[in-house]
Amino acid sequence: MLATKEYERERAVEYARRWARGRNPLFYNFTGVGGDCTNFVSQCVLAGSCVMNFTPDFGWYYRTPDDRAPAFTGVEFFWDFMTGAPDFATRNGGIGPFGRAAEMGEVEPGDVVQLADRTGDFYHTLLVSEIRNGEILVTAHSNDVYNRPLSSYDAPGMRFLHLEGVRFEIGENACFQNLIEGRALPQD
Numbered sequence: 001m002l003a004t005k006e007y008e009r010e011r012a013v014e015y016a017r018r019w020a021r022g023r024n025p026l027f028y029n030f031t032g033v034g035g036d037c038t039n040f041v042s043q044c045v046l047a048g049s050c051v052m053n054f055t056p057d058f059g060w061y062y063r064t065p066d067d068r069a070p071a072f073t074g075v076e077f078f079w080d081f082m083t084g085a086p087d088f089a090t091r092n093g094g095i096g097p098f099g100r101a102a103e104m105g106e107v108e109p110g111d112v113v114q115l116a117d118r119t120g121d122f123y124h125t126l127l128v129s130e131i132r133n134g135e136i137l138v139t140a141h142s143n144d145v146y147n148r149p150l151s152s153y154d155a156p157g158m159r160f161l162h163l164e165g166v167r168f169e170i171g172e173n174a175c176f177q178n179l180i181e182g183r184a185l186p187q188d
Helices: 009-019 037-049 075-083 086-091 176-180
Strands: 002-005 062-064 096-102 112-116 122-132 135-140 145-149 157-169
Touching (some): 075 112, 075 157
Antiparallel strands (some): 002 157, 112 122, 122 135, 135 145
8 A cells, every 4th residue: 555755855965965975885886887966866865765666667766786777867767757757657656756847946955956958858967955045056976066056057958856755655664774874775
């Protein structure tokens, strides 16, 4: 039976702060082999949700570099999973964090920003880590940054993901301490 719980934004931001300029040994570092940005943001969202969706192809999970869902590390797949794009929503059983496309003024710490190039292809994923004096500050990997002003990016396009909650199977255990301390990943 599925239930819904709150997405814990503070934990996502705490995780981002802890690992912004380092690498959690539980996860492979994809910098230099496609980029680590979505992998890192997925880790942050995992810290705020502690629920993975182990559905092959259409889920959102990470076990090893060779056993992971495309949505855990791929910019477009991440967006599709989190927003419930038709293929993903009908095939993944609904477990995991979820959100919706939002306007810039709706984002909160723990939400996500994706940047697009001039052709409209989205290529970079960032976590909103703070909003200070109306300025959105982001944290990301690949080019590691912590609390960088979003306005400092020269990106022709961007979209915003407001995370609304987490669907989970009743009876799941908490994972935050194991995750942030680099001890263990949630199991299916």
